[in-house]
Amino acid sequence: MRNFFSQFRRHALLLGDYFAQYTKVRVSYRGDFFVALFTSLSGTVFQFFFYWFLLKRVDFPHWRKEELFFLWGFALIPFGVFNVLSLNLYEFGSIYIMEGKFDRVLLRPLSSLFQVLFESFRIESLHEVVTGLVILIWASRHLGYHWTLLDVALLAFFGLCGGVIYISVFLFLTTFSFWFEDRIGLHPPFWNLLAFGRYPLSIYSSYIRFLLSWIIPFGFATFYPSVRLLGRPEFRSYAALVPLVAAASFAVAAFSWRIGLRRYSSTGS
């Protein structure tokens, strides 16, 4: 147990070093960074306008527009966290497994999962977190929402848990690369599912609600925490499950990683 904590501490300290290292890489291609930031920003802006027009035309029963913007703003926070960290997951199959970069990962005295997650960052996606916060604050002012210290702490905690849930789902999909050689990966259809989290789960059929809560738990990343923060009556108690769902998702993904790792070291491909 003590060993576990010292390892955890070591990795936590190195996380800073890895981030700094990757930042240096990005800074060395400044033009590329600004283009990426611009692209990412305009993506968010388009999304915003789409949402705005949608809310102008469509009524969501029992939901005020500001509440919907609150939900949308909140959803951007875990989404941003996820985007910052998920860069390598998409390329894991092709770069790490097929091109052999994973051998080098195994030769370093660090957790292999740590290295794959933190060897590159989509730094520009941090703007999504900022944009999300701005919209959240704007919406909560219109709602007359008073932020207590507890609310702020909860917001940060939920945002982080949401990020963990997203990462876990995609990490789980990534682990299939240990078994199947494919360059595209299983991610794209699930990526599209992320959009569902920007709307109240209650508008969907019960099947989709079940799917997004208990199979691919994106609902716990965005909808249930937002409901709790907004103080709305429905699904109130679900928010308490958020950290559990996050921990369970990560456990499943990490377990699958472990098994994949074992397969890799017996087949080497």
Added chain:
Amino acid sequence: MSSAPLISVKNLSKHFRTFKRREGILGGLVNLFHRDYQTLKAVENVNFEIAQGEMVGYIGPNGAGKSTTIKMLTGILVPTSGEIFSNGFVPFRQRADYVKTIGVVFGQRTQLWWDIAVIESFKLLRRIYDVSQRDFDARMELFDQVLALRDFLHTPVRKLSLGQRMRCDLAAALLHNPPILFLDEPTIGLDVVAKDHIRQFLKVINAQYKTTILLTTHDLDDIEELCRRIMIIDRGTLLFDGPLAGLKERLLRTKQIKFILRDGEQAPRLAAFEKSLAAYPANGALRLERLDELTCRIIFDRKLISSADLIRQILAAVEVRDFLIEDEPIEEIIKRIYAGEDPGGGIPVPAAQP
């Protein structure tokens, strides 16, 4: 060996299950559902021990099992059967602790961060391996002396020449001063000067830190210059393990004498000499080749013909400006072993099956 070996490998085997790929789109579809598996014995019942401070050359043709062995020794691959103890660890079982005590260089692949200055990679590796700033500075100093890194420490890795990059990769693998160093083709693609740099460096490291080095290579000059001991593997099986000198002594079949004629006027005398050679007692044990107008080479069986005799005859027949006597190149010997000649000697390969 008096002390316990640093690396010990017993009955090591690695089998892969592969399947035949069918070609084309239709074949690809069939592949999804039906596969004909076959077992590939990449490494089969290999045994050896390496003592601390040894430099061992590990050679074999492509696909012989060298890389698979290295991958098992470094903890990347789990053996199908057999045992590995290396520096007190079972590599794949205690990976994270074990890899702290080894350095690994894959000649074809860099472990440095591609887009930023070399020094940044070293700094991060220092943190990853928990090397103190003092040790780091001292080692960088030494590495710089032998490898002359200073000139390009602040150059991004992608802008380095292959030779410079390899020097950096070596330094990176040794920053934490590991007792064991594994090198997979460390001189591949390098020019003569760069190769020499690398070899000198390995000698220094081996002498100064008693670093144990196992290297695979296709360049037998690496082996001749660095390793007293070689292991030869082919089709997964160890064919030879022993001193290079002994191997040469046993298997060296031919020598060659190269000589340069004094002038063009020697031509008729040379023709006469060539005729007389045909009548030489050990017929077929010798042949003369003309390399150019003035240069000739005689390749002869060293057991049947003494080089002194031969030289005397040459001198009696033609006027010669220069001589060169050489052993059969080690490549030729190795080629014959791959082709099935019994290398004999060495450390007998125990056939102990559990």
